[in-house]
Amino acid sequence: MPYFNHETAIIDPGAQIGFGTRIWHWTHISATAVIGENCNIGQNVFVADQVTIGNGCKIQNNVSVYNGVILEDDVFCGPSMVFTNIYNPRAEIRKMDQVRTTRVKHGATLGANCTIVCGNTIGRYAFVGAGAVITRNVPDHALVVGNPGRQIGWVCQCGERLSDDLVCLSCQKQYRQTEFGLSEG
Numbered sequence: 001m002p003y004f005n006h007e008t009a010i011i012d013p014g015a016q017i018g019f020g021t022r023i024w025h026w027t028h029i030s031a032t033a034v035i036g037e038n039c040n041i042g043q044n045v046f047v048a049d050q051v052t053i054g055n056g057c058k059i060q061n062n063v064s065v066y067n068g069v070i071l072e073d074d075v076f077c078g079p080s081m082v083f084t085n086i087y088n089p090r091a092e093i094r095k096m097d098q099v100r101t102t103r104v105k106h107g108a109t110l111g112a113n114c115t116i117v118c119g120n121t122i123g124r125y126a127f128v129g130a131g132a133v134i135t136r137n138v139p140d141h142a143l144v145v146g147n148p149g150r151q152i153g154w155v156c157q158c159g160e161r162l163s164d165d166l167v168c169l170s171c172q173k174q175y176r177q178t179e180f181g182l183s184e185g
């Protein structure tokens with residue numbers, strides 16, 4: 001077996017799971033899900049059909065990754081954070097043809113218990129604070145907190161806040177403004 005799953009996990013036949021990935025207690029992976037290498041998928045996680053998860057992602061306990069969600073490589077999903085996929089659901093009306101895509105770009109962190117309203121893109125190495133509600137696109141390296149989520153600063157690849165001149169005082173990386181947010185260099 002190129003990956004590990006705890007005996008209580010349910011891996012539907014057909015699911016593609018990469019080398020070195022670990023899947024923990026009571027987690028359900030659907031048949032057409034594609035999960036990369038070296039991911040850690042915690043306890044009580046649901047990965048829906050057609051979801052793609054890149055390499056090196058960490059998904060903490062109690063997260064449902066719904067259809068319409070795309071996680072690029074090295075994404076961190078904090079415990080009990082919430083994705084959505086229908087913008088204006090009604091129990092009486094089937095709206096699965098109205099799924100809005102949520103893309104989480106390389107290296108982004110989604111804090112514990114945050115909610116991502118569907119149709120938004122979380123930028124590369126963006127940082128969503130614990131409990132934030134994301135209602136708009138988040139720029140690369142932006143730090144967003146609160147409800148509704150507001151940007152209060154910028155975060156380095158290493159996870160530390162940047163100074164006003166866009167330097168990380170912890171690892172010395174320097175950043176510059178781009179049309180997507182910040183970029184290294």
Ligand SMILES: CC(C)(COP(=O)(O)OP(=O)(O)OC[C@H]1O[C@@H](n2cnc3c(N)ncnc32)[C@H](O)[C@@H]1OP(=O)(O)O)[C@@H](O)C(=O)NCCC(=O)NCCS
Pocket residue numbers: 078079110111112113128129130131132145146152161
């Ligand atoms: C965002 C975070 C990293 C703190 O960053 P920081 O640069 O140290 O921020 P500070 O603590 O200096 O706070 C700056 C301001 O933002 C506010 N703030 C910080 N985090 C916040 C959050 N999650 N929600 C709302 N406001 C927040 C602070 O209250 C402070 O407000 P003030 O200026 O009015 O006093 C941290 O609060 C956080 O949310 N971490 C995520 C933890 C997590 O989910 N881990 C998951 C795995 S266990």
Ligand SMILES: [Zn+2]
Pocket residue numbers: 156157158159160168169170171172173
């Ligand atoms: Zn840094």
